[in-house]
Amino acid sequence: MTYLEHVGKYFVMLGRVFKKPQKPLIFYQALLKEIEDLGIKSLGIIMFISFFIGGVISLQTALNLDSPFIPDSLIGFAAKRSIILEFAPTFCSIILAGKVGSYITSSLGTMRVTEQIDALEVMGINSLNLLVLPKIIAALFFYPFLILLAMCLGIFGGWVAGVLSGLFTGADYIIGLQTDFDPFLIVYALTKTLIFSFIIATVPSYHGYYVKGGSIAVGRASTQAVVWTTILIVVANYILTQLLLT
Amino acid sequence: MIEVKDLHKGFNGVDVLKGISTSFLAGKTNLIIGQSGSGKTVFLKSLIGLHVPEKGTISFDGRINTAFSEQEKMQWRQEIGMVFQGSALFDSQTVEENVMFPLKMFTKKKPSEMLDRVNTVLKRVNLENSNKKLPAELSGGMQKRVAIARAIVMNPKYLFCDEPNSGLDPQTAIVIDNLIQEITEEFKITTVINTHDMNSVIEIGEKIVFLNKGVKAWEGTNKDIFSTDNEAVVSFVYSSNLLKKVRDVYLNETK
Numbered sequence: 001m002t003y004l005e006h007v008g009k010y011f012v013m014l015g016r017v018f019k020k021p022q023k024p025l026i027f028y029q030a031l032l033k034e035i036e037d038l039g040i041k042s043l044g045i046i047m048f049i050s051f052f053i054g055g056v057i058s059l060q061t062a063l064n065l066d067s068p069f070i071p072d073s074l075i076g077f078a079a080k081r082s083i084i085l086e087f088a089p090t091f092c093s094i095i096l097a098g099k100v101g102s103y104i105t106s107s108l109g110t111m112r113v114t115e116q117i118d119a120l121e122v123m124g125i126n127s128l129n130l131l132v133l134p135k136i137i138a139a140l141f142f143y144p145f146l147i148l149l150a151m152c153l154g155i156f157g158g159w160v161a162g163v164l165s166g167l168f169t170g171a172d173y174i175i176g177l178q179t180d181f182d183p184f185l186i187v188y189a190l191t192k193t194l195i196f197s198f199i200i201a202t203v204p205s206y207h208g209y210y211v212k213g214g215s216i217a218v219g220r221a222s223t224q225a226v227v228w229t230t231i232l233i234v235v236a237n238y239i240l241t242q243l244l245l246t
Numbered sequence: 247m248i249e250v251k252d253l254h255k256g257f258n259g260v261d262v263l264k265g266i267s268t269s270f271l272a273g274k275t276n277l278i279i280g281q282s283g284s285g286k287t288v289f290l291k292s293l294i295g296l297h298v299p300e301k302g303t304i305s306f307d308g309r310i311n312t313a314f315s316e317q318e319k320m321q322w323r324q325e326i327g328m329v330f331q332g333s334a335l336f337d338s339q340t341v342e343e344n345v346m347f348p349l350k351m352f353t354k355k356k357p358s359e360m361l362d363r364v365n366t367v368l369k370r371v372n373l374e375n376s377n378k379k380l381p382a383e384l385s386g387g388m389q390k391r392v393a394i395a396r397a398i399v400m401n402p403k404y405l406f407c408d409e410p411n412s413g414l415d416p417q418t419a420i421v422i423d424n425l426i427q428e429i430t431e432e433f434k435i436t437t438v439i440n441t442h443d444m445n446s447v448i449e450i451g452e453k454i455v456f457l458n459k460g461v462k463a464w465e466g467t468n469k470d471i472f473s474t475d476n477e478a479v480v481s482f483v484y485s486s487n488l489l490k491k492v493r494d495v496y497l498n499e500t501k
Binding site for chain 2: 124
């Protein structure tokens with residue numbers, strides 16, 4: 001299959017996904033399960049990574065700004081900008097592409113190779129609508145909260161690292177956080193997050209849903225899904241930055 | 247009755263089904279047999295609408311399934327029960343949830359009514375007291391019985407089974423065969439089974455369609471199969487010495 005055929009098939013898939021759910025109650029139950037599987041179960045890794053990466057960003061910035069003419073508050077300012085603009089929305093989305101993307105592809109791929117998807121279709125159920133739409137809505141609904149949490153914890157991690165290391169004071173860091181705060185940065189970060197969430201939910205779903213073969217094919221599809229999701233996030237990040245910040 | 251006329255289906259330029267025409271008897275156990283790669287699974291998946299034929303028609307009691315509107319197709323799907331080769335149970339759901347799933351999806355029954363129906367069909371397939379177990383906790387034979395229970399829970403008019411006794415020991419395979427035949431007779435379902443289990447052929451095949459390289463090479467009953475001189479059928483069905491002896495004994499007795 002050519003890349004163009006894959007793109008066409010992906011959009012045809014989306015056409016079948018975005019249909020009215022056949023049974024709202026079952027759809028809501030699936031949605032709650034996806035919020036738990038894709039969102040709540042990702043809280044731990046995102047919290048852990050955000051805290052430590054925030055700390056590393058602050059330490060690196062502090063260690064590289066050793067000129068007496070540069071105020072220490074710049075460390076807080078730089079950490080805030082780095083975390084809000086790039087680390088939280090992009091870096092965390094790439095982490096989620098790995099964790100959640102492989103989960104989505106392998107679960108749908110296993111359903112495909114064990115004929116569970118065929119069983120749904122034979123019953124007269126739109127399997128794409130039942131299996132993929134809850135994932136998309138769960139990701140779009142939950143990931144902005146996850147990214148906001150990552151921002152807060154990253155900034156907090158930076159503060160803790162600075163105070164514990166003695167490289168800068170907590171007060172300087174907070175002054176830096178308050179300096180030139182532009183609320184549009186949050187809007188920009190959340191806009192990116194929504195686009196990335198859609199990519200994280202749909203690209204691995206495509207790879208899992210259309211897998212052919214057995215367990216090796218499912219493994220290969222999971223790898224491809226993570227690679228393509230990451231590539232698309234990086235490309236979308238570039239385009240969105242160009243569109244929203246320049 | 248299910249009637250198939252001039253059915254063609256291929257993949258990537260390779261013809262798999264090359265103009266199959268046959269019919270399946272209403273309220274009877276019909277078998278599709280043939281070697282691996284003969285097109286049995288593609289044929290069965292075409293019958294249940296998972297593959298769209300390139301040419302030809304399939305009609306269910308006079309209704310051609312490729313001409314259905316979306317609404318008719320939905321209605322028709324609810325008349326179909328399917329037992330997949332690997333059971334295809336939803337592995338995150340319990341036995342009870344698996345069997346109840348079509349009821350939840352397509353009926354407006356109260357939870358207590360649905361549970362009653364689930365318990366009735368589970369009892370029918372001799373699988374009581376397993377409601378809360380997950381598919382992974384069941385043996386292969388039990389999984390097949392859950393799959394049969396799920397397939398019949400909506401009272402289907404047509405039941406399709408893809409190699410229902412593959413991977414089972416001979417004793418359990420006979421239990422599953424008998425269960426399918428009993429259910430077919432009891433509920434007057436038109437059953438189509440895809441198999442290459444010769445015991446099934448001899449025991450329950452009220453109508454047998456033999457496929458060879460994508461074409462219908464022979465059809466008849468489980469009695470006819472003993473007396474046929476069709477070379478492809480004879481070499482496939484009587485490939486073991488045991489079955490050759492069974493055939494000889496049967497032909498001697500009926501002389």
